[in-house]
Amino acid sequence: MNKLFISPSPHVYEDTTVKRLMYDVVIALLPALAISIYFFGMGAIIVTLTAVVSCLAFEWLIQKFILKQEPSITDGSAAVTGILLAFNIPTSLPIWIIIVGSLVAIGVAKMSFGGLGNNPFNPALVGRVFMLISFPVQMTSWPVPTGFNNSYTDAVTGATPLGVMKEGIGAGESMSAIMDKIPSHMELFYGHMGGSMGEVAAIALILGLVYMLYKKVIKIHIPASIILTITVFTGILWLINPESNADPLFHLLTGGVMLGAIFMATDYVTSPMSVKGMWVFGIGIGLITVSIRVFGAYPEGISFAILIMNAFVPLINSYIKPKRFGEEVKNG
Amino acid sequence: MLKTFPQGGVHPEEGKYSANSVIETLPLPKTVSIPISQHIGAPSKAIVAKGDKVKVGDKIAESAGFVSANIHSSVSGTVVKVDKVLDSSGYKQTCVIINVEGDEWNEAIDRSADLKKEISLTDKEIINKINESGIVGLGGATFPSHVKLSVPDGKKIDVLIINGVECEPYLTSDHRLMLEKAEEMLIGIQILMKALSVNSALIGIENNKPDAISHLEGLVKDYPGIEVHALKVQYPQGGEKQLIKALINREVPSGGLPLNVGAVVHNVGTAFAVYEAVQKNKPLFERVVTLTGKSVAKPSNFMVRIGAPVTELIEAAGGLPEDTGKVINGGPMMGKALNSIEVPVVKGTSGILIMPVELSSRKKESDCIRCAKCVSVCAQGLEPYLLNKLAQLERNDKLETEGVMDCIECGSCSYTCPAGLPLLDYMRLGKSRVSQIIRSRKQ
Numbered sequence: 220m221n222k223l224f225i226s227p228s229p230h231v232y233e234d235t236t237v238k239r240l241m242y243d244v245v246i247a248l249l250p251a252l253a254i255s256i257y258f259f260g261m262g263a264i265i266v267t268l269t270a271v272v273s274c275l276a277f278e279w280l281i282q283k284f285i286l287k288q289e290p291s292i293t294d295g296s297a298a299v300t301g302i303l304l305a306f307n308i309p310t311s312l313p314i315w316i317i318i319v320g321s322l323v324a325i326g327v328a329k330m331s332f333g334g335l336g337n338n339p340f341n342p343a344l345v346g347r348v349f350m351l352i353s354f355p356v357q358m359t360s361w362p363v364p365t366g367f368n369n370s371y372t373d374a375v376t377g378a379t380p381l382g383v384m385k386e387g388i389g390a391g392e393s394m395s396a397i398m399d400k401i402p403s404h405m406e407l408f409y410g411h412m413g414g415s416m417g418e419v420a421a422i423a424l425i426l427g428l429v430y431m432l433y434k435k436v437i438k439i440h441i442p443a444s445i446i447l448t449i450t451v452f453t454g455i456l457w458l459i460n461p462e463s464n465a466d467p468l469f470h471l472l473t474g475g476v477m478l479g480a481i482f483m484a485t486d487y488v489t490s491p492m493s494v495k496g497m498w499v500f501g502i503g504i505g506l507i508t509v510s511i512r513v514f515g516a517y518p519e520g521i522s523f524a525i526l527i528m529n530a531f532v533p534l535i536n537s538y539i540k541p542k543r544f545g546e547e548v549k550n551g
Numbered sequence: 552m553l554k555t556f557p558q559g560g561v562h563p564e565e566g567k568y569s570a571n572s573v574i575e576t577l578p579l580p581k582t583v584s585i586p587i588s589q590h591i592g593a594p595s596k597a598i599v600a601k602g603d604k605v606k607v608g609d610k611i612a613e614s615a616g617f618v619s620a621n622i623h624s625s626v627s628g629t630v631v632k633v634d635k636v637l638d639s640s641g642y643k644q645t646c647v648i649i650n651v652e653g654d655e656w657n658e659a660i661d662r663s664a665d666l667k668k669e670i671s672l673t674d675k676e677i678i679n680k681i682n683e684s685g686i687v688g689l690g691g692a693t694f695p696s697h698v699k700l701s702v703p704d705g706k707k708i709d710v711l712i713i714n715g716v717e718c719e720p721y722l723t724s725d726h727r728l729m730l731e732k733a734e735e736m737l738i739g740i741q742i743l744m745k746a747l748s749v750n751s752a753l754i755g756i757e758n759n760k761p762d763a764i765s766h767l768e769g770l771v772k773d774y775p776g777i778e779v780h781a782l783k784v785q786y787p788q789g790g791e792k793q794l795i796k797a798l799i800n801r802e803v804p805s806g807g808l809p810l811n812v813g814a815v816v817h818n819v820g821t822a823f824a825v826y827e828a829v830q831k832n833k834p835l836f837e838r839v840v841t842l843t844g845k846s847v848a849k850p851s852n853f854m855v856r857i858g859a860p861v862t863e864l865i866e867a868a869g870g871l872p873e874d875t876g877k878v879i880n881g882g883p884m885m886g887k888a889l890n891s892i893e894v895p896v897v898k899g900t901s902g903i904l905i906m907p908v909e910l911s912s913r914k915k916e917s918d919c920i921r922c923a924k925c926v927s928v929c930a931q932g933l934e935p936y937l938l939n940k941l942a943q944l945e946r947n948d949k950l951e952t953e954g955v956m957d958c959i960e961c962g963s964c965s966y967t968c969p970a971g972l973p974l975l976d977y978m979r980l981g982k983s984r985v986s987q988i989i990r991s992r993k994q
Binding site: 225543 | 923967968979
């Protein structure tokens with residue numbers, strides 16, 4: 220008889236692996252990618268490919284030559300970072316800026332902390348914010364969605380709905396006058412607006428959310444808490460003064476709220492471990508996002524909001540614990 | 552909505568291949584090796600020596616304290632020796648080895664098949680009888696049953712909970728017992744109710760055994776105070792804390808026992824053994840054992856004499872499959888891998904599971920991605936990812952405050968981890984270190 224295997228229990232395992240989870244995220248991102256290609260044409264393809272290839276390449280190079288580890292780029296996490304990075308930038312961004320952004324995302328935000336599982340901040344967002352601060356002009360020239368009529372090198376650019384609003388409020392215009400310059404809510408929902416790839420179509424991102432919930436890749440708590448907080452906060456402001464504040468639906472459908480709530484804030488590594496912690500995290504993101512949008516200098520704030528809350532995750536994890544069984548005795 | 556426990560839990564593939572196999576009596580083995588320590592607590596003392604003749608049901612080892620249990624011979628024959636033999640723990644343990652000659656039973660045992668319904672003994676006598684008969688928890692924990700029935704002064708028990716959950720995948724011994732020995736089991740439950748002076752007993756059964764649920768529901772009409780409750784299939788519902796929570800919504804406090812919330816939990820197999828001991832004068836020397844696995848030719852349930860070698864069960868179920876990689880004593884979630892199939896069946900053997908080689912190794916390990924799946928499946932509300940790290944760093948103080956001692960070792964965290972981390976291994980290590988510290992503190 221062959222020798223028997225010996226190991227402590229359990230002896231069976233769920234067939235989920237890190238790789239499967241990561242590729243499920245990639246699948247969940249595909250509808251949004253398809254819509255972006257439809258609206259932005261070649262630019263969307265070029266930007267996504269550049270970001271994904273350079274993220275994979277930097278991870279491989281760093282693991283191979285600096286960390287001297289077995290390269291693990293097939294686990295899919297670098298590909299997810301690449302796609303998310305592409306989703307956060309204008310589709311006309313020069314290739315060299317994308318490569319620099321990828322280097323910051325993978326090299327600085329991820330690998331310098333020890334690779335997958337150890338980074339405190341969301342790598343794609345670090346890359347994005349780095350590019351936004353370093354190359355503000357290129358990073359805020361948003362191509363107008365005209366499909367394949369859009370040329371990558373010489374796109375017609377325009378402001379995002381949030382940008383239009385910020386400018387309008389700055390110029391003292393009323394909200395109804397600003398809204399006339401902006402696509403209707405229905406168009407926002409389908410993604411017919413200027414902006415970065417991942418920001419445009421709420422419907423596609425929600426489709427991705429449904430897929431990830433169905434596959435049990437993520438839980439609903441973080442997206443739900445962010446969306447609820449933004450709805451309530453902007454709703455209160457809107458009810459107080461609808462002439463200077465946009466309605467909650469506008470806030471939800473523009474900018475990176477859907478992308479951030481569904482794909483960026485739910486990044487495993489940089490979000491809390493307990494359900495209660497996830498709610499605190501999500502509510503924090505919602506409050507900071509609206510504060511930046513309404514009171515801050517930038518038209519959009521969710522990237523900063525997520526990064527700020529990322530910094531609180533270790534604190535949240537050590538103070539907000541799941542309810543332990545038998546901790547408080549409730550008999551009934 | 553079916554009842555279940557509210558927090559955590561997983562649902563592994565059930566694999567109950569032997570669910571429809573009627574309990575068969577395993578042919579008598581040629582020799583048996585009966586370990587003198589088959590229970591939690593002090594090992595018993597052997598009272599037979601080489602050359603002694605024994606009958607089926609004769610006491611061969613005596614309980615060595617309150618938390619200990621008598622051991623009875625499962626066969627008739629001659630004691631060959633009392634020696635150290637490899638048992639299912641993986642270590643050599645003292646065993647009484649008996650050569651089987653015929654099948655002569657102790658005269659005191661009532662071998663008739665009649666159902667004896669009247670309970671003539673008093674509560675004290677029942678507990679004594681159970682103690683005398685060497686009955687231990689047959690769900691697998693093998694805690695001496697008389698200890699659980701001896702309620703300390705000042706504690707009030709108001710409900711008996713009967714565990715028919717069988718949440719471990721593959722195992723079907725309790726399932727078959729509930730179908731085939733239901734009346735005996737119900738009388739056993741009445742005996743336990745009398746011993747505890749309670750008027751209410753709840754049988755919890757997971758909904759993947761609808762035949763057992765409807766069979767028992769039909770019968771309990773004649774047994775006042777006993778109720779059958781169908782439960783949603785969810786591992787680890789057979790853990791007594793989870794089962795109490797699911798059935799009566801009481802939460803056993805951290806570090807406490809079911810009797811802190813007025814409940815006592817016994818397994819259906821134990822209830823059956825209690826019936827046989829109290830009504831038929833038959834000590835615990837045989838039990839139902841499931842022999843199963845994906846590649847097993849004939850997944851079966853056997854009535855097996857304690858001490859019979861596992862090899863004989865495997866033969867009776869069609870032999871050891873070609874592709875065997877692992878043999879597990881118990882279920883796949885909490886069972887122990889055997890390093891030899893020569894070991895004897897003991898009181899706590901609820902099943903022997905044979906895993907094919909492709910399912911015998913662990914998942915490849917990678918880094919923790921902090922997906923929090925281990926936190927969400929933990930039925931005890933712990934954070935396995937954290938305890939795993941703390942155990943590796945030997946942060947024993949922090950391990951204790953983070954509740955490592957509350958871990959019930961159900962294995963849901965390791966089962967679910969996408970990175971294939973051995974979370975439970977490290978938590979066990981942490982538990983053993985912390986319990987040492989707690990013990991030394993008390994001294």
